Amino acid sequence: MEIHHLLEQHSIASKFIAELRDINIQKDQMRFRRNIERLGEILAFELSKSLTYKEKSITTPLGKAITYELNEQIVICSILRAGLPLHNGILSYFDTAENTFISAYRHHISEKEFEIKVEYLASPSLEGKTVILADPMLATGGSFVNVFEALKPMGTPAKIHLVSIIGARPGVDFVSRHFPRDTHLWIATIDEDLNDLGYIVPGLGDAGDLSYGTKLQH
Template sequence: MKIHHLAKSPSVLNNYLAQLRDKELQQDSMRFRRNLERIGEIISYEISKELHHKEEVVHTPLGRKSTVTLQDRIVICSVLRAGLPLHQGILNYFDWVENSFISAYRYHTSDTEFEIIVEYLASPDLDNKVLILADPMLASGHSLVATFEALSRVGLPREIHLVTAIASQEGVEYISKHFPRGTRLWVGDIDEELNDYSYIVPGLGDAGDLAFGRKLQK
């Protein structure tokens, strides 16, 4: 797996990551969602450099111009619900592509033990397409792996790009062992620690709750 760790190179992305993490600023849910959207936009621009392009001639009012445009068939998939703002940011840049949505959540069997439940999937055929799979937090990595296993039932992508704002080192290592060779991970920043409850430390908290409000616990 090739890992693109964007925070290693100073840019405006670091501003948005800092605001996401700030426990005071993140109480503004609209700003929180917008910052996730911005991160999706920034990462989308970087992904676009690695995709396949074709030569094309554009007819302007005054003449003709040779250029290159993307030729890949792309599907954006986000993990509900936390992935929606990130999905929107990616869609802002790849606004002509197909979209997929999947649910995945932790079902706790004890305080520290859980399994990943996938209950909903709406997706086009993924065969021979470029899959951009978005989830803002990559903690243990089990959710992304379970998500991809479910998606594999609707086709085999030619390329896979994973997009996340913050990851744990443990999660990165886990998905590296379970995704196909050649998968690319685009991550804002990587934190070293994962606590006993499989939350990223320092991380930022629960991205879904911060974006959309607290949910009832089952």
């Protein structure tokens, strides 16, 4: 898997990530969601440089101009619910993309043990298309892998891109082992550790709760 680590080079993305992490700023749910969305836009722009394009002639008020348009069928798949702001950011750049929505959540067996459950899927055919699989937090990597398995009946994509905001090194290694070798991971920053509960350290907490409010565990 090819990893594109955004913060290996300084950019304004650092500001948005800092605000996502900050326990005082992240209390503003609207700003938290908007920062995820903005990072989705930045990651989508970087990802767009790796795609294929075809030449197109268009008519302007003063003549003809040669332009280039995307030559791939894009499907954006977000993992509910934390993936929604990230999905919106990516969709604002790939505005003609098809869309897939899938649920993946932690079902807690005990205080420190959980399994990833997938219970909802709405998707077009993925056969021969470029799939962008989006989840803001890449912790253990279990959500990405389980969702990838759940999507297989929808067809075989031509290309797979994973998009995430913050990852943990163990999770990045895990998805590297379970996705095709030509998969691309576009990630803003990578932390080194997970705690005993499977959360990224230092991370930012629970992105879904911070975006949309706390939930009952089940």
